[in-house]
Amino acid sequence: MKFIRIAPHSSLTELIECYWMMQSDDPIPRIEKIIPDGFTELIFNYGSVYKAKINGEWELQNPNLLAGQISNYFYLENTGQTGSFAIKLKPAALTQLFNLNMDQYLDKIVNLDALPVPQLTVLKEKTLPFKGEQHLKMVLDDYFMELNKSATKNPLATTLDLIFNSNGMASVTALTAVAGVGERQLERLFKKYIGLSPKYYSRIIRFNYIFQLIKSKKSNWTEIIYQSGYYDQSHFIRNFKAFTGEDPSSYFFEEKNMANFFLNK
Template sequence: MADGVRTDIHDSLGGVPGPVELRRRRPPPDLSAFCSGITFYRERFQGVARQLETATLTVPLIVSFGTPFEIGLGRPPGPEDRIRSFVAGPYAGPVHILSRGEAHCLQIDFTPLGARRVFGLPMDELTGRMVLIDDLDDAGVRTLADRLTDTPDWSRRFDIAERFVIERLGLAAPPVPEIAWAFAALDASHGSARIAALSADLGWSRRHFISRFRTEIGMSPKTVARLLRFAHAQRIARSTGTAWADTAAAAGYADQAHLIRDFREFSGLTPQAWLRTQPR
């Protein structure tokens, strides 16, 4: 690891049949509530790769330097789903990704609060959408994409991307404090905090709380709570290998049936089928 960058070369990776180069840099700790990481991805093989990503609250900004990806939300993609450089809003379902062995990109992962500040858009306008960088009314993002494309050195690309994040957050309005607090409470509790209690603590009506939450985060508090609980279950399953009933209980599910429901909805797979897709 150098300059905070971790480099991995994988012989194969979750549906990718050949070598993949991954380089990752974590942002400064004081930015972690807004940006979770920057990743450089490059395929080094001939052929077709099919990846499945589970639902997540991450809002990625992807600048592509190679062949376009084909991406389908909740379904396998086709040629009409080809997309190069874009921002993807949060989506409560599986994402199917196809590439052809020459994909090469840099990805900045924002939290919903970070994306709201960096792009300045109501987050519910991005939910379930992929928006081309060229279609964003944002000259700064287009300039970032041009600078990254014109810079072949990956280390310099990391510096440019990190500087963009720092500068945009420095210029942006702060997050709405009530929503930032509620989101942090849901995150800290892995989705178990009661929505009614959060709105009551804020002195807001439930309807007003949900409306403001959608604008700032992109989804309802209930959906966000479910996704946080699902992510917690995934972490438990990866790290412990316990029975699914025990995983469900540890993650805060009422029973195993509810865990299975969320896995099917958010990954398109049963829990066991999903586990088989994970690196060992």
């Protein structure tokens, strides 16, 4: 599998985390695990579609998809050769751009073509059929820079900045202070714009930080547990298993798969 990450135009950094592509000529089915990373996505499959196992049953996916926040790991399996590209959006961007209530898309990957959002139909028409990496970046940059002109303000911008800058270790008290609202109001805003509570979203970002520490190869396990804000080894292992289904000592951090591509930024 070939993975490509593409940086968006510099004016889009508040809305877009990255564009990404994956390609493979191998039609043999392979099961991949997807792990929460705190971002939402618009996904387009110009190759074969995938099957997903999110709630215990395998379901054939549509070619064009909207993926909301995920709170737990799930599985994907290709049905043939892979050709996909996607827009990985910042946490609140789908609400800012398309006025979507993200609570409705928690732990869901839905058919993009069935959504009553005309701007998304335009996006599909502009990007398909796929014409190559450079053309894709140009089209996506132009599309989102134009759409950005009508994007609404993100009321969680400073709160999300604190979550990311603290690697998910800021307290709820600190988050409410930065947001300038009460805890209940902050919960309501997160439910609408993110789909998860501020506490749970922070857990995901803190978990993601583990991969950054391991990638740097500057810390041993004891230091990683401390630096990522876990009380002790058992607390660390419980959280790691909750998000991956695996013990950290048996997880293949260097393996070239979808999960590591998304988490090893």
